[in-house]
Amino acid sequence: MFGLVIAVAAAVAADGYLMAPHLGKPMSADEVSKWNKTIFPDGQGLPPGRGDAKDGRVLYAQKCASCHGDHGEGATAEELVGEPKPPTPDNPSKAIGSYWPFATTIFDFISRSMPPSAPGSLSADETYAITAYLLAANKIIGENDVISAETLPKVKMPNRNGFIWIDVKK
């Protein structure tokens, strides 16, 4: 308790501004890599691995269809499959094919959040395969196209240019 009080007192300079007490532990690059799970639109962060729609379809039926529908049409959870063209007032679909601007987002979200009962349980290959299945079901890639760290960032999404940045400049 005594030490705690001193640390705080020493950290407030005479002018009242906060000075850093430097209590963060330096991390090595190896340590950071265990934490870093972000995947960027340019492919940064994608792990090694690969998969296609054929394998992905099987996994999807086992692990995803119960909530998202047999063909991604949506059930208790969101629809995932829609027309591969941007939304319109008559068809305001927010499914992956119509709305999502980046294919890397599919991998990032599934690998961290799905399925809800066991997030983080899918291997990289399984996640690539399910991503390939969802892209093929949305008619954005072919049935036999292989999705990997190299190919995923190159997939051009139909609604890539559908967004206007509001509170931050590009």
Add this chain to the structure above:
Amino acid sequence: MSVKLSKDDLTPIAGGGLLHRRLFLKGGVVLATAQAIARPLRAEETATAPPPVDPADPPWLHETGGPFTGYGTPSKYEKYVVRNIGGNRTPAGEGVSWTPLQDLEGIVTPSGLHFERHHDGVPAIDPTLHRLVIHGLVRQPLEYTVESLLRYPMRSRFLFIECGGNSNAGWHQEPIQRPVGDFHGLVSCSEWTGVPLSVLLDEAGVDSKASWVIAEGGDAGLLNVSLPLSKLADDAMIALYQNGERVRPENGYPIRLIVPGWEGITNVKWLRRLQVTDQPAMTRNETAKYTELLPSGKARMFTFVMHAKSLITSPSPGQKMYGPNVYEIRGLAWSGRGKIAKVDISADGGHSWAEADLQDPVLSQCFTRFRLPWKWDGQPAILKSRATDESGYVQPERDVLVKERGREGYFHYNAIVSWAIDEDGEITHVYA
């Protein structure tokens, strides 16, 4: 306590009987009538009438009271004041619970009634195993224990947090009929205390090329969002305390990122990682969700700021008027752009307006409580409140907002809200 009212005092200054806010200076008068609006009795309460007890001599005057408690809870007579849990699908951890705004007063939301939006439940985090990692475009990646963060100098701010999806029923074709908290209650206000994030960013040494930070929570699903570095370095906070006690589990225990005035999703709960970068990650929660589709087919993205909004919490649907009388109109206003500058009230559907009294304190990016006396003559009336913030932004009428945004945007609904009151004192939500 008795105050003499002059005839002038009860002369309306706007249509429908709105009185001047200076009437509050004549203490006692208006307060006495405020009780005219009471919470409706629930079926159970009316059914089991209490035994006749003389209030002058109730039994608790003659027996030892209840025991001391380590942590107090509200009176059993207030057990109906709870968050309404709604929107849960499969699995149970996905959904929201609403703050019962209609049952609360003042500006602070009790921590146990702060709204919730979880994507995969509330994680049972052991604070000794929780870390905050700052890495990416920094001189030195750093890992903080919760115990170390508790040793930093802290700051407190009273701030609202509002879900970007709050009030989304406003986009519906027909006005939804529910108590006000059940469709506007994804907003709450707390005193947050913690470490200014700029202090930790300085320790890590941010690279001059950096412009974004990816924030990640420690829940199942590792919720992530991208935020501009400039905002985080300006006024974001690593909150450890909420309303004086450690942050509640459902609000981010042991640490929550607080981003003043910005939509709820950016105030990442259970914060565990901040990755400093030169680009947004384009996560699901800033692309598929929390973007607003416009009639043009384009969608608004990175709409972080919660614009000015206000609500009349009393009278409001679910309550009842007790006949012609002088009532106190009560409500809340807030803006992510700064302080509330004024709130105007209309009792005639927006034809005429009177300025409400803003109750101290009026703080930036915080709930502001407003009040105005109203002489209701028993005739049909339409009540509205309209907030203006210090930036000059004026809360829009619904038709203006819908014309600009269409009805598919889902998020960021902040239009003026209208309550209709009929001759019987019934209160309904209307588009007017």
